[in-house]
Amino acid sequence: MTYELSTPDQWLELYGDALYRYAITRVRDPDLAADLLQDTLLAALKAKDNFMGQASEQTWLTGILKHKMIDFFRKSSREKTDTMGDEVADYKNDSFFDEKGSWRVDLSVWSKPDKALEQEEFLAVLQRCVDKLPQKMSQVFILRELDGMESEEICDVMAISSLNNFWVMLSRARVQLRHCLDMNWFNQ
Amino acid sequence: MLTCKEASFLASKEMDGTLSWREKMALRLHVGMCDMCRRYLRDLKRLRVMMRRAGIVGQTLLPTTATLSEKARERIKQALNNAAQFHK
Numbered sequence: 001m002t003y004e005l006s007t008p009d010q011w012l013e014l015y016g017d018a019l020y021r022y023a024i025t026r027v028r029d030p031d032l033a034a035d036l037l038q039d040t041l042l043a044a045l046k047a048k049d050n051f052m053g054q055a056s057e058q059t060w061l062t063g064i065l066k067h068k069m070i071d072f073f074r075k076s077s078r079e080k081t082d083t084m085g086d087e088v089a090d091y092k093n094d095s096f097f098d099e100k101g102s103w104r105v106d107l108s109v110w111s112k113p114d115k116a117l118e119q120e121e122f123l124a125v126l127q128r129c130v131d132k133l134p135q136k137m138s139q140v141f142i143l144r145e146l147d148g149m150e151s152e153e154i155c156d157v158m159a160i161s162s163l164n165n166f167w168v169m170l171s172r173a174r175v176q177l178r179h180c181l182d183m184n185w186f187n188q
Numbered sequence: 189m190l191t192c193k194e195a196s197f198l199a200s201k202e203m204d205g206t207l208s209w210r211e212k213m214a215l216r217l218h219v220g221m222c223d224m225c226r227r228y229l230r231d232l233k234r235l236r237v238m239m240r241r242a243g244i245v246g247q248t249l250l251p252t253t254a255t256l257s258e259k260a261r262e263r264i265k266q267a268l269n270n271a272a273q274f275h276k
């Protein structure tokens with residue numbers, strides 16, 4: 001039995017923006033996100049006869065996009081292998097801790113109720129803070145925290161040479177993010 | 189005795205892997221005595237909850253006002269039409 005799918009034009013109409021947001025949250029670059037969206041819809045067009053209707057159309061398309069994105073990360077992270085080293089190396093020059101390893105910044109109490117954290121307004125601040133991280137660091141953070149991908153899989157996809165480097169990278173990301181949220185949301 | 193920097197690293201590592209028994213004890217000991225790190229640890233967990241929630245709800249941090257540009261939309265429409273002709 002065959003399942004009724006919308007036409008590719010309708011895919012773009014119905015899910016284009018949602019898929020675009022999915023892509024740009026993870027790759028950050030608008031042109032690149034649009035390219036990934038185009039690749040996804042073209043791949044979907046080719047594969048539409050295999051669509052069995054177990055998932056919604058949008059879930060099916062998002063799944064294809066996710067594959068395209070992981071492929072992209074795999075390729076691009078293997079092209080520039082030296083960036084990882086740089087990001088770990090400057091861990092020593094840390095603006096968040098003094099030379100004795102104590103906090104240099106103040107950690108304010110997050111007093112706003114968690115309910116407030118569901119607002120789009122808060123998500124926008126979070127997005128801006130994630131965007132301030134170095135590119136690879138933010139991509140790793142998103143894969144880990146937004147997508148819940150396992151540590152080993154992220155190391156493989158992003159060509160991170162050791163779990164220790166991965167932990168160092170994420171630890172830095174979290175210190176920076178927490179501070180950014182302090183400054184821009186909790187402690188305004 | 190751990191420094192705050194070391195403690196912050198272990199607190200983060202615990203979220204992505206497993207700590208050795210020794211690391212775990214060292215972290216608990218430090219956090220037991222350090223208000224800042226206790227707060228840090230708690231907020232990391234909250235940050236995780238917020239991110240996962242956003243991941244499940246919309247799979248994005250962006251507001252729905254973030255949309256594909258008209259130019260990109262036209263380009264993709266064109267590419268789809270060309271490919272659709274080809275597949276007929």
